[in-house]
Each structure stands twice: as C-alpha cells, then as structure tokens.
Amino acid sequence: MRIFAATSRYVQGDAALDELGRHCKVLGRSALVITDADMARLLGDRVLASFKAADVACALEVFPGEITHAAITALAQDSLRFGADMVVGLGGGKALDTAKGVALKLGLRSISVPTIASNDGPASAAIAVYDDEHIMQDILHLPRNPDLVLVDTGVIANAPARFLRAGIGDAISKKFEAQACASAGALTLLGTPASLTGLMAADACYSIIRKHAAAALRAVEAKQVNNDLEALVEATVLLSTISFENGGLSVSHAIARGFSYLQRAKGTLHGDHVAYGLLVQLVLENRPLAFIEELIGFYHEIGLPTLLQDFGLLQPSNKEIRELAEKSMVSPSAARFSPPVDANQLEAAIKRVEQLGG
Numbered sequence: 001m002r003i004f005a006a007t008s009r010y011v012q013g014d015a016a017l018d019e020l021g022r023h024c025k026v027l028g029r030s031a032l033v034i035t036d037a038d039m040a041r042l043l044g045d046r047v048l049a050s051f052k053a054a055d056v057a058c059a060l061e062v063f064p065g066e067i068t069h070a071a072i073t074a075l076a077q078d079s080l081r082f083g084a085d086m087v088v089g090l091g092g093g094k095a096l097d098t099a100k101g102v103a104l105k106l107g108l109r110s111i112s113v114p115t116i117a118s119n120d121g122p123a124s125a126a127i128a129v130y131d132d133e134h135i136m137q138d139i140l141h142l143p144r145n146p147d148l149v150l151v152d153t154g155v156i157a158n159a160p161a162r163f164l165r166a167g168i169g170d171a172i173s174k175k176f177e178a179q180a181c182a183s184a185g186a187l188t189l190l191g192t193p194a195s196l197t198g199l200m201a202a203d204a205c206y207s208i209i210r211k212h213a214a215a216a217l218r219a220v221e222a223k224q225v226n227n228d229l230e231a232l233v234e235a236t237v238l239l240s241t242i243s244f245e246n247g248g249l250s251v252s253h254a255i256a257r258g259f260s261y262l263q264r265a266k267g268t269l270h271g272d273h274v275a276y277g278l279l280v281q282l283v284l285e286n287r288p289l290a291f292i293e294e295l296i297g298f299y300h301e302i303g304l305p306t307l308l309q310d311f312g313l314l315q316p317s318n319k320e321i322r323e324l325a326e327k328s329m330v331s332p333s334a335a336r337f338s339p340p341v342d343a344n345q346l347e348a349a350i351k352r353v354e355q356l357g358g
C-alpha cells in the first residue's frame, strides 16, 4: 500500500494575492480571513478587494498571538457568527496554523496564504499547537491537505531574507530525511512506506535549492522577484511539504524539536534548527567528510547556521548539548533512523558538528 497526499491547488506568482478571491470562489461563498495586525494593515485592502471582485463574502479577523487551543476555540465562535464556509490563513505560521485549526474544528475548507516562506507548514495538513511559552503541545491534522495554497512572490520578496533562509533550512534536509526513513523501513506520516513521488519530490527539492538559493536570497535582499526566487519558493513551500508528508522526517527534525527547549536559542527559527539538524544527521550517517564539508561551505555561502553559537549559544556548555540531545529524542522523528540512535550518539554527533562547522 502507498498513499500520496498534497494540496489540491497551488497558485504562486508575483501579485497572485489579487487573484485570491477568484481561486476561493470554487470552494465556497463566504471566507473568514485570519491574519495578524501587520498583515491586515499591509494587505487587508487587497484581500478584501479580490474577494469583492469575485463576489465572495469575506471578513478579516485579526489574530492576537500564539496558536493555542483557546485561540482556536475563540476564532471558531467568530467564524460561526460570520457563517464562513472557508477559513483563510494570511500571514506567518501562527496565523496559518490557527486558520487550519478553526477549519478542522468546524469542518470547513482550508486555505493557506503564506506571507513569508520560512517553513513547510502552509501546504501541510499538520497543525502545530503551542502553549503560552511556545513549547509544542500537540500536532493536529486536517483530514485532507489545505484546499488551496496561494503564494504571492511579490509579498515574499518584501519580507526579511532571514525568513526565506529558514525556509531553505527546513527544505534542504528533506531529501536526506526521506532517504533515512526509507532505509529504516519507517512509515511516512500517512502510515505507509514512502511513495516514489514523495522520494522524487524530496530529490527535486534539494536540487532546486542548490541551484537557485543563493540568487533567490540576493533577489529578496533587493526586494525583487526573479526566476530564481520563483523556483526557490516552489521548492520551499510546495516540494518541501510534499517531501515530508510523503517521504517522512528523521533525525534533522528530531534535533529541531530539541532546540525548542534551549533557553538561549529562544526566538531562533525552526528552519535554521532543521539545517543544523541535517548536519548532525549526516554525521550519524557516517557521510564522507568531504561531503559534509562541501555542504557546510554551501551553508556559509547562503548564511545558514553551522554552529550552536549561530543560535546565541556562545560557548555552549556540555549541559546544553546534552539537553539538546535528550530533548531531541522526544520527537518521533528520532526513531525513523537505522540503526536506532540514542541520546549519547546524538550528543557525540552534535559535538562533531561543532568541530566541523567553524
């Protein structure tokens, strides 16, 4: 048995936001758009105009902060009052996951409109729910992937480059994580072995990043859209998600989970954690030194982290490294690796990365 899952429609391009209403019209008659205060101010008028032009009812709802069960419940009440039959998330991961949480709670259509490309969340069925301290509490799942993912590359080009860089970090590991799952005989998040489509998506994701990432980051630093940025965004928003849902996650993402417990790394981005986690995974895989060094050179070129000090952990203590290793084992992704790893091996691999990454 194999299962393949993905969003049913993906729309990407400069000024795509102005087409949002038209693409939503096939999904329903009334949209609740959940966004943060900044995006409401920057993009709210364009969103409302696009729904008006498509003759679809729309209400903007400003979402206050962290994605918690309480926030989802309160917004679900608003959605019921408005009579929405689709819920649109507009913004970063928190707004998108909150919108998905409301869609899940009420059984409505789900639409993701990311305004940064910092992770693989927008096209995914997964919803990460946190507590007020930003420690992950739950991962919920929509019964199907979002019905529509729409990415305006003009908006992405105007966001800070650090977000796109983190999106590259979250995507660059996927080929190696999918391969690790396949060689461990692990099942994907869909409960089956990886499909060939999933494995090929992960391969393509990596190739596109290696070819286009540097030029795409330069484009974003100049606030411009070019073909490199279009290619890179397709890899980091669409292929990255297809890769992990249909190929599986492994040690790179386990390490990323561990980072969320490190006090001194607070405020650093998930994608950067994954990029570092990939280096740890490659050490555990006993990859040739030349291979790892070449990848570290690429990280340096595009500004991805290679040392714990890049996350604010100047001179990381043995205790911090031990905590990172132990908390990483909390993640189910740590078990999708063969031969099985324990906290001691992760600790040794982290220390090796600290030697190599300078």
Ligand SMILES: [Zn+2]
Pocket (backbone or CB within 6 Å): 119, 120, 170, 253, 270, 274
């Ligand atoms: Zn991720």
